[in-house]
Amino acid sequence: MGEHVGAGDLDIWTEQVGQGPDVLLIGGLGDTVESWQFQLDGLSDRYRLIAFDNRGAGRTAMPDGPVSVEMMADDAAALLRAVDVSSAHVAGFSGGSIIAQELALRHPELVRSLVLQSTWPVMDPYLRSWARFIRWLVAVAPSERAFLEGFYLDIYTARAHNDGSVDQTIQEVLAFPHKQAVEDVQRFLDAFIDHDTTDRLPRIAAPTLVLAGGRDTTARPPLCRAVAERIPDALFEVMEEEAHQPFQEVPDEWNARVDAFWRDTGTRG
Structure with a gap:
């Protein structure tokens, strides 16, 4: 079971499972602890996994005032310190991968790898237009289901749509009681649309694995590759x-x- 952990100025909803080297999992747009369920179930025999709801998502409140990627990276750092973790393997997807980049830049001592x-250094015009499309879609869609059906066209493969997996995910999201407010979705997107780590990525010293989906129409492989090319000795796979x-x-x-990467990192570390 999860719990709220006091970290900085937030009470961050957090779930911790397993034993072993520490791992921090950072979700993307509106995603909560539950988005990592396959990792919480599948890796807890080897690692102590920490997943959490970003500010404004799920059971973590969105404070008044501006929202930035730097702020969310500081949230992650404060959470690690609050649960007495001095250094962790950090994994993030989509917006969570950008938070992870900033965490490694702002708090390098906390990031083991x-x-x-599905990452990027800065949104290109295509991805920026897509993000702005999602920003208004969430406000004008005729229902939550309609929004999810449209949004997930760019998130999951045709295979997952056709085999019923996406419909099952939609049913779970619709039943989830801790809804993210439309304005919080928009504030989250706004924080990422013009965020740029391009010139700072070479400062990341942590061993890094960049993964891309060959059928991802948003964070496309060339964007992911651009990150890997700027981080010294980063691995890149599609x-x-x-x-x-x-x-x-x-x-x-x-x-x-990912387990193989963490094991190799641990051996080399």
Whole structure:
């Protein structure tokens, strides 16, 4: 069971499972602890996994005032310190991968390694237009289901839509009692649309694995590659048949690859 953890000026909803080296999991737009369920279930025999709801998502409140990626990276740092973790393997997807980049830049002592899934250094015009589309879609969609059905077209593969996995996810989201307010979705998106780590990525010293989905139409492989090329000695791999969130669609494959990276990092460390 999760609990609220006091970290900085927030009470952050946090779930901790397992035993072993510490891992921090950072979600993307509106995603909560539950988005990492396949990792919480599949890796807890080897790692102590810490997942949390970002500010304004799920059970973590959105304070008044501006929202920035830097602020959310500081939230993650405050959470690690609050649960007495001096250094963790950090994995983030989509917006969570950008938070993870900032965490490694602002608090390098806390980051043992980085896994960046579906990431970018700065949104290109295509991705920026898509983010702005989602920003207004969430406000004008005729229902929550209609929004999710449209949004998920760019998040999951056709395979997941056709085999019923996406419909099951939609049912779970619709039943989730801790809804994210429309304005909080928009504030989260606003924080990322013009955020840029391009010139600072070479300062990241943590061992890094960048993963891209070959069928991802948002954080496309060239954007992910641009991150890997700027982080010294980063590994870059494309999961050719996957989209934006392979850690959910093919969790066994994703978990095995990330576990191998963490084990190698631990050996070298």
